[in-house]
Structures are given as C-alpha cells and as structure tokens.
Amino acid sequence: MGKPKNKDRYKKGGVMAYKDMGYWQPDYEPKPTDLIAMFRITPQDGVDSIEAAAAVAGESSTATWTICWTDRLTANDKYQAKAYRVDPVPNSPGEFFSYIAYDIDLFEPGSIANLTASIIGNVFGFKPLKALRLEDMYFPVAYVKTFAGPPTGIVVERERLDKFGRPLLGATVKPKLGLSGRSYGRVVYEGLKGGLDFTKDDENINSQPFMHWRERFLYVMEAVNRAQAMSGEIKGHYLNVTAATMEDMYERAEFAKSLGSTIVMIDLVIGYTAIQSMSKWCRDNDMILHLHRAGHSTYTRLRSHGVSFRVICKWMRLAGVDHIHAGTVVGKLEGDPRTTAGYYDILREDFVPMKLENGVFFDQHWASLNKVMPVASGGIHAGQMHQLITLLGEDVVLQFGGGTIGHPSGIEAGATANRVALEAMIFARNEGRDLMAEGPEILKNAAKFCTPLKTALELWKDVTFNYTSTDAPDFVPSSTPS
Amino acid sequence: MKITQGTFSFLPDLTDEQITKQIQYCIDNDWAVGIEFTNDPHPRNTYWEMWDLPMFDIRDAAGILYELNACRKVYGDNHYIRLSAFDNTHGWESIKLSFIVNRPKVEDPGFRLVRQEVDGRSIRYTTQAYSTDKPSSERYRD
Amino acid sequence: MSEIKSFNLQKAFEASGVKEVLDELDRDLIGLLPVKTRIHETASLLLVNKAREELNLSKIQPSLHMSFTGNPGTGKTTVAMRMAKLLYRLGYVRKGHLVLVTRDDLVGQYIGHTAPKTKEILKKAMGGVLFIDEAYYLYRPENERDYGQEVIEILLQVMEDHRDDLVVILAGYADKMDKFFSSNPGFRSRVAHHIDFPDYSDDELFEIAIKMLKEQNYVLGDNAVTILKEYIAKRREQPHFANARSIRNGLDRAILRQANRLFNKGDVELNAKDLSEIDYEDFALSRVLKSKPPTQP
Numbered sequence: 001m002g003k004p005k006n007k008d009r010y011k012k013g014g015v016m017a018y019k020d021m022g023y024w025q026p027d028y029e030p031k032p033t034d035l036i037a038m039f040r041i042t043p044q045d046g047v048d049s050i051e052a053a054a055a056v057a058g059e060s061s062t063a064t065w066t067i068c069w070t071d072r073l074t075a076n077d078k079y080q081a082k083a084y085r086v087d088p089v090p091n092s093p094g095e096f097f098s099y100i101a102y103d104i105d106l107f108e109p110g111s112i113a114n115l116t117a118s119i120i121g122n123v124f125g126f127k128p129l130k131a132l133r134l135e136d137m138y139f140p141v142a143y144v145k146t147f148a149g150p151p152t153g154i155v156v157e158r159e160r161l162d163k164f165g166r167p168l169l170g171a172t173v174k175p176k177l178g179l180s181g182r183s184y185g186r187v188v189y190e191g192l193k194g195g196l197d198f199t200k201d202d203e204n205i206n207s208q209p210f211m212h213w214r215e216r217f218l219y220v221m222e223a224v225n226r227a228q229a230m231s232g233e234i235k236g237h238y239l240n241v242t243a244a245t246m247e248d249m250y251e252r253a254e255f256a257k258s259l260g261s262t263i264v265m266i267d268l269v270i271g272y273t274a275i276q277s278m279s280k281w282c283r284d285n286d287m288i289l290h291l292h293r294a295g296h297s298t299y300t301r302l303r304s305h306g307v308s309f310r311v312i313c314k315w316m317r318l319a320g321v322d323h324i325h326a327g328t329v330v331g332k333l334e335g336d337p338r339t340t341a342g343y344y345d346i347l348r349e350d351f352v353p354m355k356l357e358n359g360v361f362f363d364q365h366w367a368s369l370n371k372v373m374p375v376a377s378g379g380i381h382a383g384q385m386h387q388l389i390t391l392l393g394e395d396v397v398l399q400f401g402g403g404t405i406g407h408p409s410g411i412e413a414g415a416t417a418n419r420v421a422l423e424a425m426i427f428a429r430n431e432g433r434d435l436m437a438e439g440p441e442i443l444k445n446a447a448k449f450c451t452p453l454k455t456a457l458e459l460w461k462d463v464t465f466n467y468t469s470t471d472a473p474d475f476v477p478s479s480t481p482s
Numbered sequence: 483m484k485i486t487q488g489t490f491s492f493l494p495d496l497t498d499e500q501i502t503k504q505i506q507y508c509i510d511n512d513w514a515v516g517i518e519f520t521n522d523p524h525p526r527n528t529y530w531e532m533w534d535l536p537m538f539d540i541r542d543a544a545g546i547l548y549e550l551n552a553c554r555k556v557y558g559d560n561h562y563i564r565l566s567a568f569d570n571t572h573g574w575e576s577i578k579l580s581f582i583v584n585r586p587k588v589e590d591p592g593f594r595l596v597r598q599e600v601d602g603r604s605i606r607y608t609t610q611a612y613s614t615d616k617p618s619s620e621r622y623r624d
Numbered sequence: 625m626s627e628i629k630s631f632n633l634q635k636a637f638e639a640s641g642v643k644e645v646l647d648e649l650d651r652d653l654i655g656l657l658p659v660k661t662r663i664h665e666t667a668s669l670l671l672v673n674k675a676r677e678e679l680n681l682s683k684i685q686p687s688l689h690m691s692f693t694g695n696p697g698t699g700k701t702t703v704a705m706r707m708a709k710l711l712y713r714l715g716y717v718r719k720g721h722l723v724l725v726t727r728d729d730l731v732g733q734y735i736g737h738t739a740p741k742t743k744e745i746l747k748k749a750m751g752g753v754l755f756i757d758e759a760y761y762l763y764r765p766e767n768e769r770d771y772g773q774e775v776i777e778i779l780l781q782v783m784e785d786h787r788d789d790l791v792v793i794l795a796g797y798a799d800k801m802d803k804f805f806s807s808n809p810g811f812r813s814r815v816a817h818h819i820d821f822p823d824y825s826d827d828e829l830f831e832i833a834i835k836m837l838k839e840q841n842y843v844l845g846d847n848a849v850t851i852l853k854e855y856i857a858k859r860r861e862q863p864h865f866a867n868a869r870s871i872r873n874g875l876d877r878a879i880l881r882q883a884n885r886l887f888n889k890g891d892v893e894l895n896a897k898d899l900s901e902i903d904y905e906d907f908a909l910s911r912v913l914k915s916k917p918p919t920q921p
C-alpha cells in the first residue's frame with residue numbers, strides 16, 4: 001500500500017487517516033502467533049468507527065500522528081497492529097467492539113509491564129475517542145509459554161495444605177486498622193481454631209504506628225502454629241508483604257518464610273513488575289502467593305472506559321499469582337453472575353472457550369499454566385453457602401470477614417458456623433441433592449448439631465446486597481438448539 | 483481432641499450409608515478410591531499406609547465398602563482410616579476428595595507444640611502428636 | 625392407621641422398563657422357549673416380591689443367584705446380559721453391568737495371590753452380575769492344594785453376605801454342574817434359580833444365521849439357502865460344535881470369502897446388492913462341506 005502524502009491529512013482532527021495507513025485490514029486473518037485485543041470504543045461525534053479502531057491499532061503499535069521516514073527502515077507491515085473487525089455493541093448506540101491483532105514480535109517475552117505499556121500505554125487518552133475499554137485479550141500459546149505463571153497453582157496448593165474436595169475457608173481480620181500485634185494474633189488464633197483454613201491481612205495492613213509489621217508476623221505465626229496443634233490440621237495466614245520498595249517486600253517475605261508461613265500476600269497496587277518479582281520469589285521459596293486486587297475498580301468497573309477485570313485475570317495468571325479476589329456475585333461488591341463466571345473460568349480452566357454471554361470473547365488455551373484459585377470475599381455469610389457453592393464451585397477460597405468475626409458468640413463460633421455450613425453443603429452436593437432448592441433445608445439440618453450455625457443463620461437471614469451490576473455482559477445467552 | 487483433617491471432619495461421624503453415597507459420587511466421577519490408615523496423625527504425615535492399591539474400575543460403592551470393612555476389622559480400633567479419591571484427568575492428576583471414615587476408639591491425646599526460641603523474638607515451632615510418644619503397637623490403646 | 629395401600633403390577637411392569645427388556649428378549653432371541661418362560665416367571669416373582677415389600681408383607685432380599693446350564697453357544701452369556709438389565713430395572717441390582725469370568729480370572733498362581741484376585745473381581749462386579757463360565761472348574765477334588773477352593777470359600781461368603789450387592793450366575797454343561805452342586809452343597813443351597821438351555825434345532829440355527837447376517841447388513845442370496853441349511857446340518861456333526869457360536873464363526877468366514885470373491889472380480893463397478901449378498905460360492909468352499917462334493921443349487 002502506498003504511503004499517504006501530507007495532503008491526505010485528516011481534515012478536522014489534524015490526525016492522519018489511520019485506516020489508510022494499513023491499520024485497518026478487514027481481510028486480515030490473525031496469524032496463530034498473533035496477540036489479539038478487543039476494545040470497546042466510543043468515538044467522538046463525527047468520528048467514523050473504523051477510523052477510530054484503526055487509530056487505536058496505530059497508537060498501540062507503530063504509529064504516531066504523522067509519517068516518519070524512519071518507518072521505511074523497518075519491516076513496518078509486520079509491526080503495525082491491524083484492526084480487522086468492528087462490530088456495533090448490541091443495545092449500546094455509539095459503542096463498537098473492535099478487534100486488533102498484534103504481531104508477537106512486538107512484545108518482550110514474559111513481561112506484563114511491556115505488554116501493558118504497549119496495549120494500554122498510550123491510547124486511553126486519545127482525543128478522537130470519548131471512551132475506550134479493553135474488554136478481552138487473546139494470547140497465543142507461544143506467548144503464554146514465555147511466562148512461568150502461578151508459583152503454586154490450585155492442585156499443588158491443595159496437596160500442600162492437605163485439603164481436598166471443598167472450598168477453602170478464610171476470613172479477613174477485623175477491624176482492619178488499629179489492633180496491636182498481640183490483639184491481632186488473637187483474632188487469627190480464634191478464627192483458625194474455630195475451623196478456618198486461612199486468615200488474612202487486609203490490603204492496607206502494612207506497617208503502621210499501631211502495629212509494626214514484625215509484631216504482626218510474630219504474633220500471627222504463634223497463632224497459626226497454635227491453631228494447627230489444636231486441630232491437627234494445616235493452617236495459614238496471608239501475611240501482607242506490600243511495602244514501599246522491593247527491598248522492603250523481600251525483607252518481609254524472607255521473615256515470613258523464616259517463621260514457617262505457607263503463604264504471603266501482595267496488593268495489586270504494587271504494580272505488575274513487583275508482582276512478577278514476588279511471584280518469582282515465591283516460586284523459589286515454596287510459598288503460595290495471594291493477590292488482593294486493591295484499586296482495580298478505578299479502571300475495571302465502568303463499562304465504557306478502562307480495562308475489564310477479565311483482562312486483569314489473564315494478566316495475573318500470566319504474571320503468576322496463586323490467589324486473586326474475583327468476586328462473590330452475592331456479596332457486597334460489584335459482580336454480575338455471568339461476568340464473574342467468565343473470570344472464574346479464565347483463572348481455573350486449562351482451555352477457556354469463547355462464551356459471549358459470560359463476556360469471554362476468545363478461545364484461550366493456557367498450555368498447562370498453573371491454575372489460579374479465585375477468592376470470594378466481601379459481605380458473604382453462612383446462610384448463602386448453597387448459592388456460593390453452586391455459583392463458584394469448589395476450587396475457591398470463601399472469605400467471610402464480618403460473617404466470622406461479627407458472630408455474636410465470638411470469632412471461634414463464627415468460624416465453626418461457616419465450616420460446618422461449608423462441609424454440610426459439599427456433603428449434600430456429593431449426595432446428589434439440589435443445592436439451590438434444598439440449600440436452606442440443608443443448612444437448617446446442619447444447624448441442629450451446630451448451635452453457632454443456628455445463631456448465624458438467624459442473625460443474617462435477611463442480609464442481601466441486590467444492586468444492579470454495572471458490568472453485565474452485552475450478549476444474552478441464546479437459547480441452545482436442541 | 484477431634485482431629486479435623488479431611489473434607490468432612492466438622493460433621494458428625496459418618497454412617498456407612500453416608501459413606502456409601504460419597505464413594506458413589508467418587509466412582510461416578512471416574513475417580514479411583516484408595517483406603518489409607520495411620521496411627522500417626524501429624525498434619526504433615528502425608529503418606530498413610532495403603533490398604534492395598536487404590537481401586538480402579540469399580541462400578542458400585544459396595545465394592546469399596548467391602549474393603550473398608552475388611553480394613554476396619556484389622557485396624558479400626560486404634561487407627562485413623564481415610565478414603566482418598568484420585569482424579570487422573572490431565573491438569574489435576576491428584577486427590578479430589580479425602581475424608582476420614584474411622585477414628586481410634588480411644589480419645590486422641592492431641593498435639594504438643596514445641597517452641598524453640600531463636601534469634602530476635604523468632605520462634606521455631608514443632609508440632610508433635612502425643613500418640614507417637616509410644617511405639618506404634620501401643621498407640622491408641624487404653 | 626388403616627391406610628389401604630395398593631400396588632398395580634401392570635403399571636409397575638411397564639413403568640419400570642421390565643416389559644421392554646422382556647419384549648426385547650422375546651424379539652431378539654430365536655427359540656429358547658423354555659428359557660424365555662422361566663425368565664418371565666422369575667420377573668413376575670420378583671415384581672410381586674417388590675409389591676409385597678411396598679406393602680410391608682416381605683422384608684427379606686430373595687436369593688437371586690442362578691445357574692445357567694447348557695451346551696456352548698446356546699445363548700447363556702447373551703441371556704445373562706439381558707438378565708443383568710432385567711434385575712437392574714426390577715431394582716435388585718444397582719448398576720446392572722455384567723462381569724464375565726472363568727476360573728483363570730479368579731484363581732491365583734501362588735500362595736496369597738488368589739484372595740486378592742478373587743476380591744478384585746467381586747468388587748468390580750458389585751452393583752451388577754458376576755457370570756462365572758464353567759464354574760465347576762473351580763473345584764478340583766483331585767488336587768487338595770488347589771487354590772480354587774479358596775475362591776469357593778470367598779465366593780460362598782460373598783454370595784451370602786452381599787445378596788443386595790451382587791448376583792452370581794454359574795454357567796456350564798448341565799452334567800458337570802450337577803456333579804459340582806452335589807459335592808458343594810454350599811452352592812446348591814445358595815443358588816435358587818436354575819435355567820436350562822436346550823440345543824437349537826437346525827431350523828432355529830438357520831433363523832439365527834439370517835438374523836446375524838441382517839445385524840451386519842448382509843443378506844443371504846437365493847442360491848445360498850440350500851447350502852446354508854446343509855452347512856448347518858454338517859456342522860452339527862463336527863467335533864466342538866457350539867450351536868449359535870459355530871454359526872457365527874461360519875458366517876464370519878463366509879463374509880471373508882465374499883470379500884475375496886468380490887475383489888477378484890477386478891476392475892468392475894459393484895452395487896449395494898453385490899456388496900451385501902452372501903452367495904452359494906461363499907459357503908461352497910467351506911471345509912465343513914468339503915467331505916463330499918457340494919450339492920448344486
């Protein structure tokens with residue numbers, strides 16, 4: 001294709017016509033090694049959707065606003081991203097889904113920082129667009145294989161913990177802030193002794209005036225070991241090693257290891273490179289890595305702008321975390337059931353087929369990359385156990401914070417109530433019972449031999465969070481032909 | 483104390499009828515069920531003794547229960563017995579469900595937590611089962 | 625207290641799918657009238673027993689172990705498979721599969737080998753039917769140390785203690801089975817149902833042959849009717865005659881010869897009829913008929 005001359009400049013915006021520069025190729029068939037990004041674009045009034053898609057392709061790969069002679073020194077055709085398909089979004093006038101293919105050579109192997117600098121580095125502030133959202137990405141196996149993935153994975157985590165066949169049970173220590181190390185450890189001990197598998201630091205528990213991180217680590221590990229001896233069962237606490245610098249994080253992680261912790265925790269806000277560094281450290285030190293998705297809603301929640309959480313899930317599986325908070329559907333935080341099912345599949349399956357009604361736009365092969373254990377937390381309680389297991393399956397950590405620590409008979413009672421509800425529900429599921437229909441009945445029967453569960457069911461029976469989701473899929477399930 | 487290893491330890495001890503249903507669930511999923519027993523319940527004691535090999539190609543839970551009863555006859559009084567179901571599906575290839583089906587007839591004396599003070603305020607923790615203070619042949623007997 | 629419960633046998637018969645299995649049996653198997661009658665009777669008995677259970681008139685699980693006696697190829701295995709299905713539909717076994725074994729599958733090679741081997745098989749059969757072909761070979765009185773005795777002991781135990789877990793069918797020649805029962809009274813008392821399988825007549829075997837061909841989408845050519853009948857009569861005279869099984873083997877060879885014949889025709893177009901018809905020549909070359917020159921059609 002001939003290069004456009006200066007006089008072909010786009011008249012109004014002062015921008016080159018990207019679609020004429022090779023960034024729009026409707027006949028392009030993505031190569032098996034191409035990466036594909038699917039954006040939701042909302043062009044400014046008067047901007048053509050195809051030109052907008054081409055612009056996104058250009059700005060996220062080789063283009064700048066004008067022609068540079070230095071392009072001629074490169075195999076430019078290869079490095080140009082190609083928008084090859086633009087579809088109007090169902091029921092959303094002015095929005096378009098655009099598919100853009102990127103050559104694998106555009107990316108450094110095994111680097112999320114490099115990947116994201118390319119794909120979301122520049123384009124999100126691009127003027128001709130009102131809004132832009134990265135909905136989904138496809139990664140060829142050749143690219144997936146450049147990542148080590150989760151250091152532990154679901155299967156090995158279960159083997160190490162000797163816990164099979166049921167969701168793991170956790171709780172976040174409350175109150176989030178203000179407890180001394182010694183008091184903090186008390187909450188951990190009571191919860192674990194009562195039947196939790198894990199307790200958890202919250203995202204903003206680091207090292208503050210009320211509790212230095214070493215105090216927390218020391219008391220928590222006393223609690224973990226004591227609870228382990230009291231139950232004969234392996235226990236853990238996600239020690240949050242998030243800190244200001246990598247040096248500090250490594251120091252905290254090393255200390256956690258020296259105390260015998262099985263798991264450490266980081267926050268998403270530490271950044272992709274820090275996450276990958278911690279993943280590498282965990283792999284070298286037999287440690288499970290828990291990721292709290294702190295801050296994600298700033299860019300994942302809005303439907304028209306930002307990055308979908310399903311893309312974050314994919315990036316995090318590549319980057320290599322063992323746990324990630326991925327929604328509860330029924331709890332207090334955002335989460336449409338189908339969209340959430342899409343996240344869970346992405347994290348847990350080896351092959352994830354395209355499923356538009358779940359917001360999954362591509363078939364994705366993970367090439368045996370370890371699986372990530374999703375964590376469901378935020379406003380859930382024992383009375384929802386049948387819904388949680390039906391919606392989320394068994395390879396998930398269920399975290400009941402308030403639902404454990406807020407139990408009127410104490411933390412231990414709260415933990416026991418949740419554990420009994422959990423085991424009774426899995427037991428009934430295995431027996432072939434219909435959880436959604438019989439769930440409340442199953443819980444009631446279990447409560448007959450477990451007073452704490454009885455108390456919990458009565459106390460929280462009416463607590464639900466029914467708000468309309470802001471991130472529901474654009475496609476409704478089509479009735480399957482029989 | 484009651485050791486809470488295994489999937490269903492917070493429920494009342496299972497009846498044979500309940501065990502049968504859980505076994506059938508495993509068999510229907512094409513998992514091989516194995517019987518294992520121990521008198522050393524340390525949480526890191528991974529390898530309990532196998533009562534023969536995990537059982538493949540069984541169609542009905544009665545086949546497994548038949549062996550479980552044979553195992554109980556020999557070890558039931560003073561050992562823990564658990565059933566573990568193995569899934570050979572690619573990407574899992576490990577245990578899918580594991581639950582205790584028999585506990586020693588005498589109360590478990592539990593675990594001792596040994597603390598060794600090391601540098602700073604750090605402590606090295608060691609968990610020891612009181613039952614293993616005795617030789618194997620004398621454990622869980624009055 | 626006096627809630628009059630009732631039970632509609634006919635409805636249960638149809639709803640359970642028992643009728644379907646019996647109809648299939650009648651339809652798919654040629655001849656075997658006495659066997660079919662006995663199976664109908666057994667089905668009725670078991671259905672009535674279920675009804676009595678429902679109305680609390682009966683509590684005991686009836687003994688369902690059986691013996692199938694008759695010469696080879698008389699349909700014992702085939703009927704056992706139907707029986708497993710029938711017992712499943714009637715609710716007397718939980719899965720309805722059939723595990724087929726002979727002495728070699730049960731008896732071990734060295735001390736300590738037999739019990740696990742036998743138990744392995746028993747566990748696999750639980751929920752279904754264990755079919756032991758030529759069961760009498762388990763008993764070898766001439767050898768005191770024979771491991772078969774160990775199998776017998778385990779088997780008797782399981783047949784008694786696990787009545788609701790599996791049904792055992794012992795199969796073999798009638799005379800040998802009689803001898804076996806008389807020297808092993810334990811089995812005699814545990815086996816409640818004896819079914820005898822008569823040899824097939826020539827006409828029945830002919831009919832079976834036609835059916836077997838049809839199952840594989842073959843037809844018998846008009847010119848082959850006489851020779852097939854002759855083949856059957858001759859085959860019966862041969863040593864190791866095994867009723868329907870010998871017919872199946874004979875047909876397999878005829879099909880092979882047909883393929884050869886068609887191939888040797890060389891470069892010609894063949895239609896569906898050519899490809900499915902078994903002709904005079906496909907039997908004529910049979911070793912069975914070789915003893916004297918074949919009759920021309």
Ligand SMILES: Nc1ncnc2c1ncn2[C@@H]1O[C@H](COP(=O)(O)OP(=O)(O)O)[C@@H](O)[C@H]1O
Binds near residue numbers: 702703868869
């Ligand atoms: N009555 C019958 N009608 C049709 N096919 C039959 C009949 N009896 C036996 N067969 C066929 O003959 C073969 C041998 O029968 P089988 O049941 O194995 O006999 P057995 O167990 O008595 O040796 C099988 O292929 C079976 O399908």
